[in-house]
Amino acid sequence: MDAQEPALAFSGTGLRKIYVTGETEVHALRGVDLAIYSGEVVVLLGPSGSGKSTLLNIVGALDVPTEGELYYHGTPLVGMDERDLTRYRRENVGFIFQFYNLIPSLTAEENVRLVTDIAEDPMNPRDALELVGLGERADHYPAQLSGGEQQRVAVARAIAKRPGVLLCDEPTGALDSQTGVRVLETLARANRELGTTVILITHNAGIAAMADRVLHFLDGQIARVEENAQPIDPAEISW
């Protein structure tokens, strides 16, 4: 680490999440302490059910922890009401999911506009699409786009509001390697050019090579943190 300590984007202590279904309790997170720095690329790696998605959802305010503290740039997220959590998502978070989640009745550009309409200092939707290399296909509906193109629209939609953080849950899970790389390149570019913090869940250990840090999950806990001195360009990732 340099002498100048980078700002903490997220800091969390003792995060626990227990899902109760009927009489069984599922402990999804068993006390996680978290520190994610502003502007870094963090990959969450680990087997299914190890707590990666739960953490990502809590960080993205889609879910609340059963126990523990979580701060975003010093603001507590735990205990916020529903409306403030929504506002936090609206202003700070860009989501990318495995299954794109585009609105089928809106064109690529309109899907991006959906977000820029409500953001404070958004990009021009066209520019966001240019950034993911889809400027030409702005007027196409999702059904007229390939899977990779749809995911890039989702990325454009996520970055168009210039979010502080991008949360990606298996963004390449449904894509072939070539398309996957293109998506990852866009994410890296957003990180590089906009300074966006990127937190990315993957099953693909190869992708970890592009991260500044890798958090290894096991049984609802962070088992190990791996620092990567020389993150590689997504293009060099061996799939």
Next chain:
Amino acid sequence: MNALDLKLLRDLWRLRGQVLAIALVLAAATATYVLSTGVYRSLTETREAYYARNNFADVFADLTRAPRSIVGRVRAIEGVRRAEGSIQQYATLDFPDRNVPVRALINSVDEYGRTHLNTIALREGRMPQPGRASEVVVDETFAEANGLGPGSSVEALIYGNRQRLDIVGTGLAPDFIYAIAPGDLIPDEQRFGIFWMGQEALEAATDRTEAINHLTLTLERGAAEADVIRQVDVILEPYGGTGAYGREDQFSHAFLDNDLMQLDAMTRVIPPVFLLVSTFLVYIVLGRMVRTERTQIGLLKAFGYSSRQIGLHYFKFALAIAVLASLMGAAAGIWLGRGMTAIYAEFYHFPFLFYSLSPDVFAQAGGLALGAAALGALGGMRSAISLAPAVAMVPPPPPVYRGGAMERLGQRAGFSAIGHMIVRHIARWPIRSAVTVIGVSLSLALLFATMQFMDSSRAMLDTFFFRAQKQDLSVSFTEVRNEDVLFELRQIPGVLRVEGTYAVPVKLSHGRRIERTAIESMDPDARLSARIDGDGSEIAMPISGLMLSQQLANQLAVKAGDRVHVEQLGGRRTELAMPVAAIVDEFIGARAYATPDTINTITRERAGVASALLSIDASQRDAILIALKEMPVVLGVTERVAAMDKFEEVIDENINTMLFFYILFASAIAVGVVYNSARILFSERAHELATLRVLGFFRSEVGLVLLGELALLVIAAVPVGCVIGYWLAQMMTAMFSSDLFRMPFAPERATYAWAALIVLGSALATAATVARRIFRLDMVRVLKARE
């Protein structure tokens, strides 16, 4: 139970809200069917039984005076089974505590206290005994309304003679199921009653020893009524016969018939609306169900279930709804039917009432419900059957949206992304959107069509009581008088104006069409009465020729300028042709008018006065009423205001009750349609709504996507509903019109607004309950799953 049926039960439970909403609409269909058919049959059967039990006559005739022996001649006519002569005499009753004279129609019974035709159903006490001249039986309704019964007595003025009548019994008779005083619009049981009195006593009181003025007869089975009437008329001609008539012209029978016809019309209009909406609802709900269960259908087919079994599975879903609806509808129909029959029983005077509901009514109602549901299920069944297993197991391709007319409109209007989502979704599912619009508009239409009956009655009230009538009092005389009587009336202090009226009974014919009616005198200078046209304008009385009401003109198929043949009934029996000078579009009855001079040319004598219209100084009302009561020639006095109040009271009682239920039923449609549309919309859009929440849209904004689409469709339904409502109301008004009266079609703007408000209100409340689901939307779970 096999696994597929188990799935059916669970599906029904899972979709219970939607199932119930459809069942409610369908239940409204069965309920209204059971209700109106039940009441219709109950009244019809009650009437038939009453007629049969009490020998209701087939033919009736009025005459001035004939010797009793004439009955034997009538009885001898071929085809006549039984004939009976009697005396009918209007009388005035004097209740010391009331200023307004009360009228009675007194009928004679034979020396044994019996009538063979139109026999009295004794309710209390006994019949008058021979030799006891003061004994009478009073109609039960009148007795109840005036606190009379066996043991009480009233002072009566019969044929100019004051006499005490001792009530020995109460009863009802089939010729007075509906009893209305001459000139009145609706029954007023406090001011008009039917009495029965011993023949000798009534003969003595009316100076008609061994004479009669009313004749009734029954016919042999298969006898030609028209032939008998013709022969009766020939016999009665020298005795002032005014023409015999059949049941269809008998007042009580005709009125009851009119109401039964209206009930029958209801059965044919209202349930089909509910059935149609139910069919639509089953169609969209089952269609959605099959779409979401694609993979399951593919799997079942892969397991070896036949297409027939799968089709049957979805059919059973519709069947279950129909069964549920039939049960609910039957229960509601029975309950409402009892209530409504009770209302009719109160209005009509039946000695007994069958509330019969034969199983076939339920079978028909159930059949209709099943038919509607099955028809709606066809679409879903067909797509389930036609799905190939391999295709079915692949998730459906994402819905394809394309630009279109709507699209260009949206671009030009500069819609937001949310606006586009709403509009494109509507355009993507045109049939379902149309179903929502049509369903809601039918709800509005039905509501409007029933609510505007209030406007109809109000228009009728306004025309009849304010514009056509301007008198304060109308006075009827015991018999036709000469004009001196008008002078007498003018002498009463406080009487401002007096106009006499007279009516001559005639038979009008044009070509083959013949109508019995009376030509009423109508002075061109009359100020206390007016003939009001359909559009509310006053039509001046032509100096010569006849003025016919539209109703009568239609029955005779004549238009202004045509000539009709006039045959006077009774009197000199003049026959002549007369031009129809004008036609007036009136609401009540088939009526004809002529100036007194024209009437004189028909009767070939100076017309008398049968009644008079008075305008008075309101401050002297009581004194005037007392003075009128003292005049022996006055039979009855009707106060316009009192008649109007009575009319309003009847409307309030009957129409309001009906209206309440129809508002309930029509709202059921709006609720059923909106609830199902909202639930389908929500299930289809859950994924998108969750995405929007993730992207940082507030719940209220997400709610807008869901409710915005519904709101657009519901709002679009308002003008459509108003148009359909207008049309439906016009049709129902036409179906409700009869020879007796025509409902004016006069919807108020406010009625459209009220109907729209009620529908929008129930739509909003329903949509809000569905929108609450947005609060429980699990963003994470929805997004993890592929749509």
